[in-house]
Amino acid sequence: MARERLLSFDPITGLKSWFSSSEENQGSWHIRYEQDCEAALEANKRAQNEAFDRRSDMWHAAHIPAAILMEWLVKYGVRYWDKNHAPAVRRLLNHPDYRYLRVNHFIM
Known part of the structure; x- marks a missing residue:
């Protein structure tokens, strides 16, 4: 056993x-x-309801818990820290299955 x-x-x-x-x-x-991601996901939902300055040069796009980063690595081979994987990270963040990770509603 x-x-x-x-x-x-x-x-x-x-x-x-x-x-x-x-x-x-x-x-x-x-x-x-x-990992208990509940608090992080609730904070993301609250942030989605707040306005953000579109004139800014940089926007906070997402808060991704470590367990989700591990899931991306295992399921899709995506390493968020690797700049060569940036297009795949953008695709995943724009995918409806991962919309709860976003802190704003803009599409990257």
Whole structure:
């Protein structure tokens, strides 16, 4: 039977890493990530209702929790910190499935 144990916890982001292994499944092991994103997503929703200065040179586009960044890396191979992946990050932020990450309603 596989048992899970806490591998790491980041108190700043709230991201937890869990490790599990299983002798029954040919000695396989897994790392699972978990983060409570509720507060960040609620803050994004509030920010979407606020006005922003369109004349500004820079706009705050999104707040992306670490768990979502990990999801993007695993599902799509997108590394948000890699400037070569900027078009993919823009595509994901403009996708309806990730609209809750946006803090403003403009399209990039």
